[in-house]
Amino acid sequence: MNRMQRGPLLSAGLLLGVGLGGFVDGIVLHQILQWHNMLSSHLPPDTLVNAKVNMFWDGLFHAFTWLMTFGGLVLLWRAGQRTDVPWSTATFAGCLLGGWGLFNVVEGIIDHQLLGVHHVHPGTGELAWDLGFLAFGLGLLLVGGGLVRAGSEDATPRGAAVPGR
Amino acid sequence: MSRTDPLTFLGALLASGTVLACETCRPLVQAGIFNEHFWGRLAITLLPFGVILFVAARVHVMRPGGARR
Structure with missing residues (x-):
């Protein structure tokens, strides 16, 4: 009977992927490119005060993203201590990509499409950018899912890894 | 040893002026956040x-x- 539990490694990789994907969004799109901020559709950052208010909400977004990453790290540490969790590189890599994709899809649907609090690249063609963001997320989910499936036969827990590797 | 309540800590952090460095626009920024x-x-x-x-x-x-x- 197969008593191996993949769930703890899957959830750890998923949260880490969400966190790292969230940081890509926050660092690249919010800060480096400055395409949007958390509330930039409701509060355009065209004055110093509005920019600073947006900066505050971006900061909270980053804080929650950090908590996701920290939670993933805790789950990964706990999974590594268990003898019933297969330590699969393919599964973990798949979950990292899947987590990033999950972040894009959930954030894209809720913030961009449903609530409209910001758009990926406001202005001409903003819908195309939003849909591209969603499509990229779906692509990551598909690739990640493929890797997770590829690792489904891995059954060696971390404690039983080959010494010296 | 008492534990710090995370919500109390977050609330104190958000309410403190230390998160807002700009002296001239601080009241407007605070009003824009805590409304x-x-x-x-x-x-x-x-x-x-x-x-x-x-x-x-x-x-x-x-x-x-x-x-x-």
């Missing part, structure tokens, strides 16, 4: 993470074959 929209905006910021945590929790308790505890 009647604060809790709604906090909920908007939290919502995607709540959905993601729900998904992660479901995945965490997943058993082989897709069944859950």
Whole structure:
């Protein structure tokens, strides 16, 4: 009977992927490119005060993203201590990509499409950018899912890894 | 030894002036953050993470074959 539990490694990789994907969004799109901020559709950052208010909400977004990453790290540490969790590189890599994709899809649907609090690249063609963001997320989910499936036969827990590797 | 309540800590951090370095526009920025929209905006910021945590929790308790505890 197969008593191996993949769930703890899957959830750890998923949260880490969400966190790292969230940081890509926050660092690249919010800060480096400055395409949007958390509330930039409701509060355009065209004055110093509005920019600073947006900066505050971006900061909270980053804080929650950090908590996701920290939670993933805790789950990964706990999974590594268990003898019933297969330590699969393919599964973990798949979950990292899947987590990033999950972040894009959930954030894209809720913030961009449903609530409209910001758009990926406001202005001409903003819908195309939003849909591209969603499509990229779906692509990551598909690739990640493929890797997770590829690792489904891995059954060696971390404690039983080959010494010296 | 007493433990620091995380919500108390966060509340104190958010309410402190240390998060707002610009002296001249600080009152306007504080008014722009801590207004009647604060809790709604906090909920908007939290919502995607709540959905993601729900998904992660479901995945965490997943058993082989897709069944859950």
